[in-house]
Amino acid sequence: MNIQHPIIMSSILFEIKNNIAHISLNRPDKFNSFDKEMTMAMQDALTTCANNGAIRAVLITGNGKAFCAGQDLAEATSDAFPGFTEVVSKHYNPIIAQMRSLALPIIVGVNGVAAGAGANIALAGDIVVAAQSASFIQAFSKIGLVPDSGGTFTLPRLIGMQRASALMMLGDKVNAADALQMGMLYKVFADEEFANCLQALAEQVAAMPTTGLALTKQLLNESFANSLEEQLNKECILQKEAGESADYKEGVNAFLEKRKPVFIGK
Helix, strand or coil: CCEEEEEEECCEEEEEECCEEEEEECCHHHCCCECHHHHHHHHHHHHHHHHCCCCCEEEEEECCCCCECCECHHHHCCCCCCCHHHHHHHHHHHHHHHHHHCCCCEEEEECCEEECHHHHHHHCCCEEEEECCCEEECHHHHHCCCCCCCHHHHHHHHHCHHHHHHHHHHCCEEEHHHHHHHCCCCEEECHHHHHHHHHHHHHHHHCCCHHHHHHHHHHHHHHCCCCHHHHHHHHHHHHHHHHCCHHHHHHHHHHHCCCCCCCCCC
């Protein structure tokens, strides 16, 4: 068992345990709403994940009752607020870009309300699960803003244009059960089982051939822009790469030897 002592990056808790990077949004008194400090800490945490070869999977969740309430409006209405162009381009967009380009599977555990940018950051994960009491709100329209943090890209692809349009324009709260039914989520867990189920899922993913999972993530990312012919060609290229991995060899040998495989993520 490899354990790295928790690192408090201002408003982010970061810990590596059993090859899993745990990133916890940690402003519980503010419902984990983002201010500049927190967005920069989140970017730093994701950069650490990208540069640490011991990490096999990333788990993102919120500390306290909420997952994330989006932008801290107290900061947004202060004299020090630099303006939406800088905040969106330098604070939020890099987080989404890092999450989607990270060559590791990202599990997001939505433990409570996920609103505005918080909802869209959650939906940028590779495997998104929620507690039964969690909810999602595209809150931007309530204050005259447009969705950001990749929401207008991600949400229509998850649940379809009509539902995404309605949720973004009306700002309806969506409970976890409805989010699951719509296709926003992979699974919903009972509140009392959420923490254990989330940890078990992260451990399951981290024990898998994560090089292959990273290549799968790359294919899914590129499928949004590729033609069928281009995607078929890319699958061919990355299948060759996956077939040259140590994990592929281990998987085949374990199957032939009728034993459980031990993958190393290489």
